[in-house]
Amino acid sequence: MYSLYDYSNMFADKVRADTYIRALESLITPESVIVDLGAGSGLFSLIACKLGARKVYAIEPSNCIQAGKTLAKDCGFGDRIDWIQNDSRKIQLKEQADIILSDIRGILPLIDNNIEVIADAKNRFLKNGGHILPIVDTLHIALVENSKLHQKCLSPWKNRNYGLELQFLSERHANYWCSVRPKQKHLVSKAEKWAAIDYASVKDPNFSNTVTLTAERSASVHGFYLWFDTEIAPGIGFSGGPGKIRPSVYGCAFFPWPEPVEMKAGDEVSVHVEASLIAGEYIWLWNTSGFSSSESGKEAFSFTQSSFQSEVTALAQLRKRAHSHVPKLSDDGALQSAVLHLMDGDRDLEVITRKLMAKYPERFSKFEEGLAFVGNISEEFSH
Ligand SMILES: C[S@@+](CC[C@H](N)C(=O)[O-])C[C@H]1O[C@@H](n2cnc3c(N)ncnc32)[C@H](O)[C@@H]1O
Numbered sequence: 472m473y474s475l476y477d478y479s480n481m482f483a484d485k486v487r488a489d490t491y492i493r494a495l496e497s498l499i500t501p502e503s504v505i506v507d508l509g510a511g512s513g514l515f516s517l518i519a520c521k522l523g524a525r526k527v528y529a530i531e532p533s534n535c536i537q538a539g540k541t542l543a544k545d546c547g548f549g550d551r552i553d554w555i556q557n558d559s560r561k562i563q564l565k566e567q568a569d570i571i572l573s574d575i576r577g578i579l580p581l582i583d584n585n586i587e588v589i590a591d592a593k594n595r596f597l598k599n600g601g602h603i604l605p606i607v608d609t610l611h612i613a614l615v616e617n618s619k620l621h622q623k624c625l626s627p628w629k630n631r632n633y634g635l636e637l638q639f640l641s642e643r644h645a646n647y648w649c650s651v652r653p654k655q656k657h658l659v660s661k662a663e664k665w666a667a668i669d670y671a672s673v674k675d676p677n678f679s680n681t682v683t684l685t686a687e688r689s690a691s692v693h694g695f696y697l698w699f700d701t702e703i704a705p706g707i708g709f710s711g712g713p714g715k716i717r718p719s720v721y722g723c724a725f726f727p728w729p730e731p732v733e734m735k736a737g738d739e740v741s742v743h744v745e746a747s748l749i750a751g752e753y754i755w756l757w758n759t760s761g762f763s764s765s766e767s768g769k770e771a772f773s774f775t776q777s778s779f780q781s782e783v784t785a786l787a788q789l790r791k792r793a794h795s796h797v798p799k800l801s802d803d804g805a806l807q808s809a810v811l812h813l814m815d816g817d818r819d820l821e822v823i824t825r826k827l828m829a830k831y832p833e834r835f836s837k838f839e840e841g842l843a844f845v846g847n848i849s850e851e852f853s854h
Contacts, residue, residue: 473533481720486718487721490708491604491703497707499570503569505568505571506527506530506592510554514542516539516548517542521546526566528568530562536555537554564595571601573588573605575588575589582753607667607670610666615657615725616691620651651723659687663682665680665682681741682744686740688736696724697726726755738763744757755777758773758775806844820842
């Protein structure tokens with residue numbers, strides 16, 4: 472969940488904001504209807520109005536969208552923007568749009584359900600022949616030498632382990648990827664394309680590809696970077712890779728290897744990367760194999776890593792998801808169920824709270840505590 476401050480910082484990222492604005496400028500006409508998908512505090516909605524759009528539908532589930540309403544009034548665009556505080560998948564629009572604009576990426580574009588969200592918006596909200604922005608995100612991969620970052624990822628405590636045996640943690644940490652500001656000097660190989668997300672046609676959120684990377688110099692290789700370049704509108708985009716002109720908000724992903732590998736120019740490695748969406752979260756798998764170069768010659772190496780292995784899963788929790796599990800409500804579950812049943816469209820929260828407290832007198836010591844509990848459920852599940 473982002474704060475207003477976060478949205479302002481996204482807007483302050485000149486490379487990102489200028490590119491989106493140029494893309495809008497190139498497409499908006501006085502007849503344009505725009506969907507700002509994941510509008511945040513609505514700054515791109517305001518820009519779309521400033522560029523002359525006839526109508527904007529700003530869709531955003533978080534409360535920050537309320538700031539957009541005030542800003543729209545202050546800018547004189549109040550009547551041209553419909554502010555819709557909801558998940559785009561749960562709403563209908565009065566009309567279809569000429570342009571759908573979104574940036575619901577994280578460090579990488581493969582995050583949460585964003586492929587499904589954009590595909591759904593395209594199918595239901597976009598006119599035939601309309602524009603979906605961005606057009607395409609292309610993900611690139613390159614070998615890197617970055618011992619400082621590698622050590623920071625695998626053993627954040629560096630050499631200060633206070634005499635503890637922490638190998639278990641380092642092994643888990645080798646299965647996390649982390650965000651980095653990439654620099655050209657870190658790269659050991661050329662960047663190769665791993666995947667492209669074509670937003671007009673993408674349906675499958677899962678991506679998988681094997682890429683061969685060739686070292687261009689002798690180096691201790693610590694893993695690889697994965698980043699995206701984007702084309703927002705025809706001929707208008709930016710690169711998130713190492714370089715002087717890159718947006719600051721996204722970063723780039725560093726996928727560490729469990730240990731550094733000595734390589735010489737011309738040495739090749741095969742990197743297989745899979746991103747699989749499971750229950751709304753991406754599991755990343757990266758398998759690497761090749762030969763390291765040492766004084767004594769070449770030695771084969773192979774690593775199998777996955778963000779799944781970084782999770783510390785409690786078996787008891789997992790069992791509750793098994794198809795054969797027969798669930799029975801916990802005390803808290805029973806309490807929530809009671810509140811949901813009381814929310815029948817006739818009673819106000821005070822009545823519901825008093826009824827709940829009468830039924831479960833030992834659960835809340837004060838009316839305010841009960842009301843807060845009921846209020847949370849009401850906020851999530853009521854109209
Ligand atoms: C990276 S922020 C971008 C905010 C703003 N568009 C900007 O560029 O400054 C992505 C936003 O997408 C929103 N979002 C994610 N999934 C959504 C969905 N299904 N429907 C509407 N908004 C969504 C998030 O709440 C978040 O505010």
